[in-house]
Amino acid sequence: xxxxxxxxxxxxxxxxxxxxxxxxxxxxxxxxxxxxxxxxxxxxxxxxxxxxxxxxxxxxxxxxxxxxxxxxxxxxxxxxxxxxxxxxxxxxxxxxxxxxxxxxxxxxxxxxxxxxxxxxxxxxxxxxxxxxxxxxxxxxxxxxxxxxxxxxxxxxxxxxxxxxxxxxxxxxxxxxxxxxxxxxxxxxxxxxxxxxxxxxxxxxxxxxxxxxxxxxxxxxxxxxxxxxxxxxxxxxxxxxxxxxxxxxxxxxxxxxxxxxxxxxxxxxxxxxxxxxxxxxxxxxxxxxxxxxxxxxxxxxxxxxxxxxxxxxxxxxxxxxxxxxxxxxxxxxxxxxxxxxxxxx
Amino acid sequence: xxxxxxxxxxxxxxxxxxxxxxxxxxxxxxxxxxxxxxxxxxxxxxxxxxxxxxxxxxxxxxxxxxxxxxxxxxxxxxxxxxxxxxxxxxxxxxxxxxxxxxxxxxxxxxxxxxxxxxxxxxxxxxxxxxxxxxxxxxxxxxxxxxxxxxxxxxxxxxxxxxxxxxxxxxxxxxxxxxxxxxxxxxxxxxxxxxxxxxxxxxxxxxxxxxxxxxxxxxxxxxxxxxxxxxxxxxxxxxxxxxxxxxxxxxxxxxxxxxxxxxxxxxxxxxxxxxxxxxxxxxxxxxxxxxxxxxxxxxxxxxxxxxxxxxxxxxxxxxxxxxxxxxxxxxxxxxxxxxxxxxxxxxxxx
Numbered sequence: 001x002x003x004x005x006x007x008x009x010x011x012x013x014x015x016x017x018x019x020x021x022x023x024x025x026x027x028x029x030x031x032x033x034x035x036x037x038x039x040x041x042x043x044x045x046x047x048x049x050x051x052x053x054x055x056x057x058x059x060x061x062x063x064x065x066x067x068x069x070x071x072x073x074x075x076x077x078x079x080x081x082x083x084x085x086x087x088x089x090x091x092x093x094x095x096x097x098x099x100x101x102x103x104x105x106x107x108x109x110x111x112x113x114x115x116x117x118x119x120x121x122x123x124x125x126x127x128x129x130x131x132x133x134x135x136x137x138x139x140x141x142x143x144x145x146x147x148x149x150x151x152x153x154x155x156x157x158x159x160x161x162x163x164x165x166x167x168x169x170x171x172x173x174x175x176x177x178x179x180x181x182x183x184x185x186x187x188x189x190x191x192x193x194x195x196x197x198x199x200x201x202x203x204x205x206x207x208x209x210x211x212x213x214x215x216x217x218x219x220x221x222x223x224x225x226x227x228x229x230x231x232x233x234x235x236x237x238x239x240x241x242x243x244x245x246x247x248x249x250x251x252x253x254x255x256x257x258x259x260x261x262x263x264x265x266x267x268x269x270x271x272x273x274x275x276x277x278x279x280x281x282x283x284x285x286x287x288x289x290x291x292x293x294x295x296x297x298x299x300x301x302x303x304x305x306x307x308x309x310x311x312x313x314x315x316x317x318x319x320x321x322x323x324x325x326x327x328x329x330x331x332x333x334x335x336x337x338x339x340x341x342x343x344x
Numbered sequence: 345x346x347x348x349x350x351x352x353x354x355x356x357x358x359x360x361x362x363x364x365x366x367x368x369x370x371x372x373x374x375x376x377x378x379x380x381x382x383x384x385x386x387x388x389x390x391x392x393x394x395x396x397x398x399x400x401x402x403x404x405x406x407x408x409x410x411x412x413x414x415x416x417x418x419x420x421x422x423x424x425x426x427x428x429x430x431x432x433x434x435x436x437x438x439x440x441x442x443x444x445x446x447x448x449x450x451x452x453x454x455x456x457x458x459x460x461x462x463x464x465x466x467x468x469x470x471x472x473x474x475x476x477x478x479x480x481x482x483x484x485x486x487x488x489x490x491x492x493x494x495x496x497x498x499x500x501x502x503x504x505x506x507x508x509x510x511x512x513x514x515x516x517x518x519x520x521x522x523x524x525x526x527x528x529x530x531x532x533x534x535x536x537x538x539x540x541x542x543x544x545x546x547x548x549x550x551x552x553x554x555x556x557x558x559x560x561x562x563x564x565x566x567x568x569x570x571x572x573x574x575x576x577x578x579x580x581x582x583x584x585x586x587x588x589x590x591x592x593x594x595x596x597x598x599x600x601x602x603x604x605x606x607x608x609x610x611x612x613x614x615x616x617x618x619x620x621x622x623x624x625x626x627x628x629x630x631x632x633x634x635x636x637x638x639x640x641x642x643x644x645x646x647x648x649x650x651x652x653x654x655x656x657x658x659x660x661x662x663x664x665x666x667x668x669x670x671x672x673x674x675x676x677x678x679x680x681x682x683x684x685x686x687x688x689x690x691x692x693x
Contacts, residue, residue, distance in 0.1 A: 031425060064382060067379050088382070089426065091377075091400040247547075
């Protein structure tokens with residue numbers, strides 16, 4: 001019999017997390033939006049969202065998400081700060097003169113848009129022109145993106161967010177695609193892996209952001225040596241997937257690397273039984289999935305572990321898009337094509 | 345009520361709540377507005393609630409003051425991913441003209457608790473180049489530059505982090521920033537070799553070897569000469585001898601040659617690994633590792649591209665045989681992949 005996930009326990013776990021997180025998770029305070037998204041992703045991938053969240057629950061969550069939106073005020077001063085903040089930590093934005101205090105973040109915007117779509121919202125209250133303009137402000141000469149103004153952080157995580165946002169809003173005018181592609185190509189290493197900036201170590205998380213961005217831009221052909229990249233990704237399987245060479249397997253890479261493998265056409269080449277067995281070892285008895293076996297679960301590893309599991313065991317689960325963390329059907333409606341399931 | 349502010353400090357510094365401190369009496373805190381139905385609310389400690397209430401107020405007022413600066417430090421230490429707190433703190437340092445060396449010491453101090461936080465490392469990198477503008481040391485020799493207190497301190501910080509966590513992604517990335525910003529390339533290969541000697545499986549160090557070897561020149565300028573290739577092949581093979589089933593040296597040498605001198609895979613690497621596989625001291629261990637067979641697939645496949653006719657199909661036959669062995673014996677977890685590689689080779693021949 002095929003490996004099974006403890007579906008009901010995990011659904012309960014995500015419901016508990018939506019209700020509240022313990023104080024040990026205070027470091028997630030600025031990224032609550034992402035954790036809301038992840039809980040909803042987990043429930044959606046399990047096919048349990050409607051069972052666990054009533055129409056009223058969803059309406060309330062939609063209101064909370066919209067309360068984090070920084071709207072355009074039509075001035076240049078505000079242009080780079082628009083989109084969604086990572087949470088309510090920063091302050092009521094109508095109260096602040098000091099704009100950076102409340103700035104949105106491309107990760108917050110990406111997570112908010114995905115969460116709204118999962119909750120059935122039509123995005124009609126999203127200030128689309130302001131978000132597109134903010135992306136334009138945040139792209140750098142290198143082609144890479146900053147997450148928000150005032151920081152020197154730039155890496156493919158934010159290129160991915162910008163691409164996902166553009167795909168969801170169906171407006172790419174905030175992204176110079178050629179420049180973004182050029183930056184990503186500069187992050188492709190001789191070993192076939194990809195990383196966050198030229199010459200840094202190949203990393204499964206950045207591989208995902210790079211490959212998925214290219215897929216969203218329709219530019220997978222830009223990968224310098226696609227066969228070597230596919231091999232690097234498959235080489236990460238050691239039972240479960242590791243994120244880097246000579247590191248232990250970690251449940252979240254069943255998504256980061258697993259999804260990159262899907263996008264590179266390697267679905268049929270994975271030892272799905274071993275990935276699944278590893279994920280089951282990382283399950284905890286009362287719900288949730290941990291990074292490693294015998295550790296405490298968290299919403300990120302739980303949601304990404306479950307989506308990674310569904311790539312390996314498609315029967316009985318809604319098919320999730322490897323590019324957008326949305327159901328394939330929804331991604332398809334947005335015009336994002338399904339990944340090829342055959343190798344080549 | 346007295347509360348412990350910094351649980352980890354030796355003094356166990358005790359301070360009353362901010363609402364009872366004279367220093368803050370002029371500030372009206374701004375409570376968090378989480379709406380009527382918060383999603384994923386966090387069960388904050390009372391201290392965190394109070395400090396962020398005051399922090400929202402000073403940020404909303406755009407206050408430029410030492411107390412705002414101190415408060416930003418407490419907030420960041422409680423939640424290092426507070427991205428606007430870092431932006432605000434950097435602005436305060438510049439506007440107040442604060443001592444950047446002291447700030448770097450503070451980052452060192454809190455880094456023990458937030459060593460994998462992205463913002464912390466970027467803050468550090470941004471301040472470092474403010475402390476010491478790379479242009480100011482351009483005229484100096486590399487030996488002089490590495491003696492500059494700012495650079496020495498930074499390399500020391502990175503070394504301390506790497507000593508505790510030899511694969512810390514941020515630390516290696518930061519080290520590249522320092523080496524590149526100040527052009528201190530000469531000492532890098534020695535650092536890398538020390539790290540590889542410490543742990544031959546440290547892939548971060550192997551990656552840094554590629555950086556140290558090639559990143560000082562533009563991609564078009566870098567030429568992998570035969571001498572350099574032989575040196576790197578010799579180094580990789582020596583390390584393979586220590587632990588044949590270690591992906592890092594295999595992947596390092598194959599990647600280097602594939603990118604910069606593919607013909608040398610067959611000309612210069614193949615004889616060395618054949619020698620290794622024939623050496624009775626290593627033959628068994630080497631032939632048991634999937635990386636050996638995988639290297640043969642790469643080498644023969646690349647070689648076949650330069651050949652035609654029977655010569656080509658003979659070389660492809662070696663690659664196909666290696667794929668077969670990998671699928672059936674040495675790398676069963678990737679059996680389907682090696683079957684797929686084999687089919688691609690068969691279709692080509």
